[in-house]
Amino acid sequence: MSSRIGPQRTTKTAAKLRLLPTAEEFYSSNWQETGTDVYTQLPHIEGSSARRDAEQLGKRHRERLPRVTAYCTCDSYRMDLLFKFFQSRRNSHHARPKQFDECIYSPYSYVTDDEPTTGDLIEVPEMHHQGNDSSQSNGGSGDSELNLDKRQPLFREVFCFNYGVVVMWGYTIEEEHRFLKELARFEVEKLKMDDVELEEFNYYITTLYQPRIFNDFIALRETSTYMVRLSISHAIAQSVKISLFEELVNETIDAMKDIPQYIAESGRVMLRREEIMMAVGQLFILRININLQGSVLDSPELMWTEPHLEPIYSAARSYLEINQRVALLNQRVEVIGDLLSMLKEQITHTHDESLEWILVLLLTVLVVVAVLSIAVDFRLM
Incomplete structure (x- = not known):
């Protein structure tokens, strides 16, 4: 539906940064000083490589980096049946479901290999850079200056939330639509196609600076577990x-x-x-x-x-x-x-005025009827 506005958050259009802390960083004085606000200025980003990557990451990189998408498709899911569905796909789709209160997590792959595919790598051409000083000083804007590993991991994971939202990591658009068709049988009060809400992000792995979200790009550490992605997915699901x-x-x-x-x-x-x-x-x-x-x-x-x-x-x-x-x-x-x-x-x-007029009209009719009745009685006398 072309008239839809979409998520009404300024981070869809404005350059804002949010650092993703570890527990130790959160309780440190450094985090309390630098991490409590959503930044609107690039100079706040620590590290020249982090700042340069934030400035250069844009639309042209979204087709190259793995996707993170959230779909709000219905009012709720039948979570018990959905969990059994994932269990039945252990061999065919390498599903390993786990349930966390209102969320079901599982790897889920459409690749037909015998081994699980969570953690496979995707080639990202012309995006590998090892911090060459000459390229940093040039200040060029080419893709090769980004501090991203050339091979980015594909997690291929789904997070299904009981209030009708699914968050998918590492899928192509075609795979996302395929999974949504499989998910449809578990939906309660399904939304029309034009009413389905969507949030789109991209993620990449870097070891050069602190994990962060900037311009809808999510930077993670290579050592991050699915629990970290679950925490981020909770917020994304609520947002959508x-x-x-x-x-x-x-x-x-x-x-x-x-x-x-x-x-x-x-x-x-x-x-x-x-x-x-x-x-x-x-x-x-x-x-x-x-x-x-x-x-x-x-x-x-x-x-x-x-x-x-x-x-x-x-x-x-x-x-x-x-x-x-x-x-x-x-x-x-x-x-x-x-x-x-x-x-x-x-x-x-x-309505009250109408009732008053109706009452007045009825009383008038009663008076008229009474007068006519009296007049008739007089004539008959």
């Missing part, structure tokens, strides 16, 4: 679910944006009482989904059992501006609620 709420609010605003102008010009409400009450009900459902679906807004249960992962999750969540977006959503929903409350009161007032 919030994108669905943002789109629903946008549609509601578009549907109602002409009402105040119409009232100002005509002094009348053009909606029926039933339409207003339906809109009020939909608004309450949306508000409940935004604020009461704990797995979407709160820290996952995993962060309580694995506290060393919480700094990574918090950093990714901050980069995706989840708290700010939820606050903005609630403000916009509140404005819509005020409009609907005014319409409801006006309709109720109009």
Whole structure:
């Protein structure tokens, strides 16, 4: 749907940085000083190689680096059946499912080799650079100056969240669509194709500087485990679910944006009482989904059992501006609620006036009937 706005976060268009700390770094004074804000200026990036890579990574590199994508496809998944599905694909797709509260994790490969493919390498042409001083001093913008290993690992992993979001690491677009077709049988309240929300990132491995997210590129250490990617995936999944709420609010605003102008010009409400009450009900459902679906807004249960992962999750969540977006959503929903409350009161007032006129009319009819009855009685006397 061409009119869709997509995730309403500034990091889609602005150059912002978020470092991904280790647990030790998070509790150190250095991290407290440099890691608590989302940076908007490249000079804050430590290390010349890190800064140069951040400046040069752009659209032309997305087709070369492994993908990280999140799809919001439905209201929820049938998690028990989905887990059994992964277990049944141990031999054919090298699945090794693990369940973490609201998430099922598993490697999942479409390669037909006998050995598991998690950790295989992908060739990234013309992106290998070993820190040559002459190239750094040239300040050129060629791909060869990026500090990326030429062979990047393909994790080929899926993270399925019970609130209807799947995050996939290391797949091609064709493989992602293939998996979505397999996933469809486990969806509850499936979204229409035009309503499916999507977040897209790329990742790469580097040992030259601290892991980070910049311009939707995720830099990881080679030693990072799937638990690190699970922490990041939690934040990405929440972000894409919030994108669905943002789109629903946008549609509601578009549907109602002409009402105040119409009232100002005509002094009348053009909606029926039933339409207003339906809109009020939909608004309450949306508000409940935004604020009461704990797995979407709160820290996952995993962060309580694995506290060393919480700094990574918090950093990714901050980069995706989840708290700010939820606050903005609630403000916009509140404005819509005020409009609907005014319409409801006006309709109720109009309805009460109608009832009063009907009562007056009925009383008038009764009086007329009584007078006619008395007049007839007099004539018959």
